[in-house]
Amino acid sequence: MKQAIISFNNVMKSYDDDVPVLKNISFDIEEGKFYTLLGPSGCGKTTILRMIAGFSEPTKGDIYFEGKRINKVPANKRQVNTVFQDYALFPHMNVFDNIAFGLKMRHLPKEQIETKVKEALKMVRLDGYEKRGINEMSGGQKQRVAIARAIVNEPKILLLDEPLSALDHKLRTDMQYELRELQRRLGITFIFVTHDQEEALAMSDEIFVLNNGSIVQSGTPVDIYDEPINHYVADFIGESNIVDGTMIADELVEFVGHQFACVDGGMRPNEPVEVVLRPEDLTLTSVEAGKLKVKVDTQLFRGVHYEIICYDEAGNEWMIHSTHKAVPGQEYGLNFEPEDIHVMRFNESEEDFDARLESYED
Structure with a gap:
């Protein structure tokens, strides 16, 4: 296991004696990985990001950076940079001056600033854009300028607060690949905030799923998708029956x-x-060959598959993703394999879930 670069130890955050935004959360962030904080609005993910950045202090508990407590360390003394949702670029400055701003504040030599800015632009594939005005750039280019401005300061952690939310679908997908590749090339820790579960699954080494100020489940994208701990995670991460x-x-x-x-x-x-x-683990077959009997209600073509809605004899709704058409109103058999069935206990904590899996596998 790599060294934890960030650790939260029973951290709680509340404002004016209201209901806590974060409820005694504890976790470790390992160096050099791509982490995603995933959850709906108001779940606490941006609050975690702000605490790591130094923009907010915990009400209770401790935050550690490389083993040292940083609760009171100001933002400008942390080896952390943030890319905000709106990019926070200076519209009156060109690309070079936006990226160089932090370096100039540190009074680095002019030659060193020029070298660092050109290196950062190359990393985000904007070579030759130094003199371009910010208002002359597309959304994806602005996002890359914001990332270049962050990485030029050589932070140990890069925080990204929903930086793709303003982009159209195709550009957003393209930027997911670029961000993931950039993280691998740089080898620094990325902590990404999003409410988009597809984005989290595509980009992350590890995901923290949050709800109501608590971390409900953490793990790799495959672990969380294949082994959701409860109804909330199963329903939030992908489509589920x-x-x-x-x-x-x-x-x-x-x-x-x-x-x-x-x-x-x-x-x-x-x-x-x-x-x-x-849905992708279910198949339709003849009534005689199926494990359950269902009747097709509707189907929609989703481009790569048909989304088929069926009902069984008990009235349960089933969603199926299939490359084959079904006939609305017709009865079919529903098939699945033993490994496709995932069983969840009610009110099981992540610790109990992990312990049960270990004991059962042993």
């Missing part, structure tokens, strides 16, 4: 009136649970 069930025994779960083999375990016999099946 979630139904009530009963864990009969290890590797045997009941839902919609039928028992199915699964790969989960470590729960109490006959424990009430929730069952998740992702």
Whole structure:
């Protein structure tokens, strides 16, 4: 395990005795990784970013940078730079002067400033744009100028507060690839804030999923998508079919009136649970060959697949992603494999979830 460059230890933040924005959260950020803080508006993700940057102090708890407590360290004394949602560029300055601003404030020699600015522009693929006016640039170019201005100061951590939200879909996708590649080339720690789960899954080494001031689950994109800890995470990360069930025994779960083999375990016999099946893991077949019988209600073409909505005999809705058309109004069989079934306990903490998985796998 790499050294933790940032650590939060039971950090709480509240304003004027209101409900806490952050509720005793603890986590470590390892050096050289791309992290994403993911959650809806008001969940606390931007507050975490502001605390790392030094724009806000915790009400309780401690924040450490490379093992040293930094609760009271001012923003300008931290080896951190921030790229804001609106980029915060100076419209009256050209590209060179925007990027060089922080270096000039440090009174670096002119030759050194020129070298550093040109290197930063090359990193963000804006070579030769030094004299371009900010108002003459596209949204994607402005974003890259903002990143160049941040990285030219050689921070150990780059904070990005929803910097892609103002871009159109295609440019946003392009910039996701560019940001990820830039992070790999620089080798510095990126901490990215977004409410877009597809963005988080595409870009991150690790994701922290937040809700109501708490970290609900953390892990790699694959871990969080394949093993959501609860209904909130399963519903927030991607599309999900979630139904009530009963864990009969290890590797045997009941839902919609039928028992199915699964790969989960470590729960109490006959424990009430929730069952998740992702739309891409479901297939339609003949009624006789299916594990459940469903009737197609609607379908939409989504470009790479059809989104098919069905209902089973108990009235449960099922979403299916398929490359094959279905016929609305027709009955089909619904098929899935044991490893496609993910079983979730009610009110299970991340610590208990991890411990159960370890004990069961052992």
